[in-house]
Amino acid sequence: xxxxxxxxxxxxxxxxxxxxxxxxxxxxxxxxxxxxxxxxxxxxxxxxxxxxxxxxxxxxxxxxxxxxxxxxxxxxxxxxxxxxxxxxxxxxxxxxxxxxxxxxxxxxxxxxxxxxxxxxxxxxxxxxxxxxxxxxxxxxxxxxxxxxxxxxxxxxxxxxxxxxxxxxxxxxxxxxxxxxxxxxxxxxxxxxxxxxxxxxxxxxxxxxxxxxxxxxxxxxxxxxxxxxxxxxxxxxxxxxxxxxxxxxxxxxxxxxxxxxxxxxxxxxxxxxxxxxxxxxxxxxxxxxxxxxxxxxxxxxxxxxxxxxxxxxxxxxxxxxxxxxxxxxxxxxxxxxxxxxxxxxxxxxxxxxxxxxxxxxxxxxxxxxxxxxxxxxxxxxxxxxxxxxxxxxxxxxxxxxxxxxxxxxxxxxxxxxxxxxxxxxxxxxxxxxxxxxxxxxxxxxxxxxxxxxxxxxxxxxxxxxxxxxxxxxxxxxxx
Amino acid sequence: xxxxxxxxxxxxxxxxxxxxxxxxxxxxxxxxxxxxxxxxxxxxxxxxxxxxxxxxxxxxxxxxxxxxxxxxxxxxxxxxxxxxxxxxxxxxxxxxxxxxxxxxxxxxxxxxxxxxxxxxxxxxxxxxxxxxxxxxxxxxxxxxxxxxxxxxxxxxxxxxxxxxxxxxxxxxxxxxxxxxxxxxxxxxxxxxxxxxxxxxxxxxxxxxxxxxxxxxxxxxxxxxxxxxxxxxxxxxxxxxxxxxxxxxxxxxxxxxxx
Numbered sequence: 001x002x003x004x005x006x007x008x009x010x011x012x013x014x015x016x017x018x019x020x021x022x023x024x025x026x027x028x029x030x031x032x033x034x035x036x037x038x039x040x041x042x043x044x045x046x047x048x049x050x051x052x053x054x055x056x057x058x059x060x061x062x063x064x065x066x067x068x069x070x071x072x073x074x075x076x077x078x079x080x081x082x083x084x085x086x087x088x089x090x091x092x093x094x095x096x097x098x099x100x101x102x103x104x105x106x107x108x109x110x111x112x113x114x115x116x117x118x119x120x121x122x123x124x125x126x127x128x129x130x131x132x133x134x135x136x137x138x139x140x141x142x143x144x145x146x147x148x149x150x151x152x153x154x155x156x157x158x159x160x161x162x163x164x165x166x167x168x169x170x171x172x173x174x175x176x177x178x179x180x181x182x183x184x185x186x187x188x189x190x191x192x193x194x195x196x197x198x199x200x201x202x203x204x205x206x207x208x209x210x211x212x213x214x215x216x217x218x219x220x221x222x223x224x225x226x227x228x229x230x231x232x233x234x235x236x237x238x239x240x241x242x243x244x245x246x247x248x249x250x251x252x253x254x255x256x257x258x259x260x261x262x263x264x265x266x267x268x269x270x271x272x273x274x275x276x277x278x279x280x281x282x283x284x285x286x287x288x289x290x291x292x293x294x295x296x297x298x299x300x301x302x303x304x305x306x307x308x309x310x311x312x313x314x315x316x317x318x319x320x321x322x323x324x325x326x327x328x329x330x331x332x333x334x335x336x337x338x339x340x341x342x343x344x345x346x347x348x349x350x351x352x353x354x355x356x357x358x359x360x361x362x363x364x365x366x367x368x369x370x371x372x373x374x375x376x377x378x379x380x381x382x383x384x385x386x387x388x389x390x391x392x393x394x395x396x397x398x399x400x401x402x403x404x405x406x407x408x409x410x411x412x413x414x415x416x417x418x419x420x421x422x423x424x425x426x427x428x429x430x431x432x433x434x435x436x437x438x439x440x441x442x443x444x445x446x447x448x449x450x451x452x453x454x455x456x457x458x459x460x461x462x463x464x465x466x467x468x469x470x471x472x473x474x475x476x477x478x
Numbered sequence: 479x480x481x482x483x484x485x486x487x488x489x490x491x492x493x494x495x496x497x498x499x500x501x502x503x504x505x506x507x508x509x510x511x512x513x514x515x516x517x518x519x520x521x522x523x524x525x526x527x528x529x530x531x532x533x534x535x536x537x538x539x540x541x542x543x544x545x546x547x548x549x550x551x552x553x554x555x556x557x558x559x560x561x562x563x564x565x566x567x568x569x570x571x572x573x574x575x576x577x578x579x580x581x582x583x584x585x586x587x588x589x590x591x592x593x594x595x596x597x598x599x600x601x602x603x604x605x606x607x608x609x610x611x612x613x614x615x616x617x618x619x620x621x622x623x624x625x626x627x628x629x630x631x632x633x634x635x636x637x638x639x640x641x642x643x644x645x646x647x648x649x650x651x652x653x654x655x656x657x658x659x660x661x662x663x664x665x666x667x668x669x670x671x672x673x674x675x676x677x678x679x680x681x682x683x684x685x686x687x688x689x690x691x692x693x694x695x696x697x698x699x700x701x702x703x704x705x706x707x708x709x710x711x712x713x714x715x716x717x718x719x720x721x722x723x724x725x726x727x728x729x730x731x732x733x734x735x736x
Contacts, residue, residue: 359579363642366536366575367592367649368568377591382582 001141002062005148009058012152013051016160020046023160033165045169048176049159050152057151061144068140073097073133078125096122100130101137199456202440202449209235209443210244215450218245221413221424223433226444235443244447246454248413252330252423256405257398259334259419260341264394267338268345269387275346276353277375288350295343303407306336311408314420323420326410330423333408337398344394352386352470353379385469392466396459402427426455486553487512487653487683488533488571493547495528495537495707502528504707506547510653510700515675515684517694517715520704521730526687529704530655533557533685534571535564552652569596572646576658578638580630580645585622588630588641589613592649608648616644617674636667643674647682654678656686660693672697691731695719703727 021043027033035042074082074094082090100122122130163169207215209226218241225243226235271291275284311332318325325331356379364374380387410422411432433448440446488510495503503525510516518526528537535557537543549557557567569592580588589609592598599605609626613619618640622633630641639659646654656675660668675684675697688694694701695715702712703726711718711727722728 357579359575359577360581362536362539362575363579363581363645364591365539366534366568366573367595367645368565369591369595370565373595377595378581 001145002058002065005145006058008145008148009051009054009152012149012156013047013054016046016050016152016156017043019156020044020160020163023163027163027165035165036168037170041169041173042163042167044173045163045167046156046159048173050155052176053155054148054152058148065140069098069133069136070094072136073129078129093126097126097130097133100127101133103130196456199449199453202446203453205440206443206446206450209446210240210450214241215244216246218242219247219415220245221248221429223429223444223447226442240443244443244450245413246451248415249424249426249429249451251415251417252409252413253399253425253427255417255419255423256330256334256337256409256425257395259331260338260398261391261395263335263338264341264345264398265391268342268390268394269349271342271346272349272353272387273375273380275350277371277379288347291346292343294340297340299340299401299403300407302336302340303404306332306404306408310335318420325420326422328408328410328422329420330409331419333405334419336408337401337404340401340404341394341397344397345390348390348393349383349387352383352390355386356382385472389466389470392462392469396462396466399462400427400455400459402431406431426451430455485512486510487551488685489548489550489553490533491548493529493532493545493549495525495532495546496544497540498542502707503532506704506707506709508702508709508712510683510685512683513679513681514700515679515686515698516700516702517698518685518687518702518704519689519691519694519730520710522689524704525707526702526704527657530657530685530687533653533655534568534573536573538564569649570651571653571655572649572651573655574639574642574646574657574659577662578635578642580633580638580641582629582631584627585613585630585633585641586626589644589648592645596649598649612644612648613641615647615678616640617670617677618644634667636663636670639663639667639671640674643671643678647678651682653683653685656684658687658689661689668693691719703730705730 021039024035024039024042028035028039074090076082079085079093085093220242222243225239275288279287307328311327311329314329314332314335315325315327360378360382361374364378365371369377405425405428409428410424411428412422413424413429414422416423430448430451433445433451438445486509490509491507493503493506493508494501506525506529508529518530520526528543531537532545532547533549535545537545545558547558551557551567551570555562557571581591583591586609589612590605593605593608599608610619613622618637621637622628622641630638633641639662643654643659660671663671672693675686678684686694686698698715700713701715701718703710703718703722703724705726711722711724713723718727719731722731
């Protein structure tokens with residue numbers, strides 16, 4: 001019922017657009033009044049005056065529905081000692097009543113006669129309360145629906161009545177719309193901050209257990225050591241000190257991201273140069289979207305490509321030439337990730353190379369430079385900042401990538417720079433620390449937030465650097 | 479038309495240019511005397527810039543542009559011959575564009591760019607000397623001598639255009655093509671470029687496309703008037719501007735159309 005009335009609010013307020021506009025036009029043509037605004041704005045004016053009050057009241061009624069229910073159901077008449085209940089007990093009983101109220105034939109149960117088996121499950125007053133609740137819901141729904149027929153219509157007629165030639169609807173409408181637009185953008189910003197602060201608060205909880213310095217500078221990562229419990233003082237402080245060393249995760253992440261960049265930078269950049277400077281526009285129009293598909297393949301697909309095809313292949317080749325290669329080498333995960341981020345480099349670099357003014361190319365050709373000299377000595381230097389920006393965006397994507405490394409990289413932390421050895425990443429460890437039945441009261445789970453925050457800050461810095469560089473480049477030519 | 483007269487830096491005849499199916503130049507024959515300035519004038523879209531760009535094969539990069547005709551450099555080099563490398567041609571025929579287009583490099587690097595590519599200087603000292611000399615000839619040296627390592631895009635529009643002229647003469651061309659070199663400049667910067675053209679004609683053959691008839695009369699000794707892809711009239715600048723043979727030319731220079 002509540003959602004039906006929401007639909008009503010939309011339909012009714014929109015239909016008043018035509019009514020308001022008609023009224024304005026009839027003022028103009030039948031009564032020869034001068035309108036202060038364009039006729040459309042009187043329509044919008046009425047719509048907004050109907051929609052916003054109605055929608056605010058609707059939200060209010062939705063939000064406080066449960067409060068009204070509790071006020072109605074938990075009356076001291078039925079439950080004399082309700083005032084003394086703890087909030088936990090209150091919630092429990094409310095829950096029970098609300099479940100009871102969903103029994104289809106509840107209203108037919110007569111407690112005075114016949115089968116009293118239901119009394120084994122609930123007390124008499126609870127059942128009466130449940131009946132009340134069912135009735136309340138019905139009444140609440142119907143009255144809500146009625147309200148949202150009457151209210152918009154009433155508001156609509158009042159607003160339309162208030163229209164006169166002197167009323168300047170345009171600034172009012174534009175002011176309201178500008179608040180709506182502003183509000184929408186603030187929501188995105190607030191959510192970003194909300195995510196950030198939820199990470200910060202949980203990370204602070206983690207650092208209550210583990211020393212800040214131990215986390216960032218210890219070189220061993222054994223989160224299971226955190227479960228060594230001393231009988232007297234809870235967590236074993238010595239074990240905690242040794243459990244969470246961030247360094248091998250950082251090196252693992254950087255190692256895999258470096259392998260990825262070694263793949264993506266040359267392939268992506270050469271692709272971009274080909275697309276922007278050599279390919280005919282026909283080839284470019286077909287090839288560019290196809291390459292961009294690489295970024296759209298679900299990362300889990302890259303994950304099993306890396307784990308099932310790439311890793312065994314690398315292991316075979318490695319053993320063929322006498323190199324010890326782990327089955328979960330950082331190389332396999334890095335290569336798959338590198339393929340995934342090729343389009344980040346190629347697409348962005350292609351755009352910035354294309355953006356280098358044609359006059360620079362002509363200037364270089366006119367001096368007798370060849371095409372390759374022009375690209376090497378004029379185009380690429382001119383586009384360098386933008387190209388660097390694309391690299392940084394690709395790195396931040398590589399560092400934040402999760403699924404490929406969860407599937408293809410190792411779970412065991414290993415402080416190494418050898419891509420043939422297994423390595424684990426920050427994202428993998430976040431996933432493993434949150435897998436299974438977890439409770440947020442121990443450092444092994446809370447560490448996910450500390451890791452997430454660190455990752456967030458790392459990619460944030462890279463993104464800011466990328467954006468600054470790209471912006472600087474744009475200023476040069478515009 | 480084409481003879482072996484070596485008093486001409488460049489001789490052209492039977493020139494046709496098409497953009498796709500659209501004709502841009504229709505049977506033009508024009509010779510450019512050595513060490514003189516020739517102006518190409520005419521209303522927008524008359525083909526004068528297209529014709530100019532044929533002379534150093536800049537139209538090669540435009541796929542749909544099709545150039546036919548005879549072009550002889552110094553009376554004996556066919557510039558559209560398959561034996562001619564376009565880079566070598568452009569070493570001899572330099573170009574200055576409508577909008578100043580310095581590279582986003584230092585002032586020094588802008589001028590040194592051509593000599594480095596063509597291997598003109600045998601040593602760093604010689605290269606320095608070429609850069610200095612070119613800037614000097616372009617009348618820019620005094621203004622930039624203390625900031626050779628600044629990025630060239632920071633110069634004013636007029637300075638940028640003189641830098642582009644310095645960049646063009648640094649590879650010691652024989653001919654300099656100028657495509658409306660002053661149209662993006664203010665009157666003072668324009669006057670400087672015109673003075674420069676007067677000095678440069680001592681050593682170079684200059685072909686200049688211009689929209690300003692007063693500029694054509696100030697800087698050039700020969701003038702060619704183009705209209706709708708045809709060469710309407712060619713002759714001494716003084717004659718074209720005072721007693722043109724064709725009525726069309728007269729209408730244009732007196733401002734009755736175009």
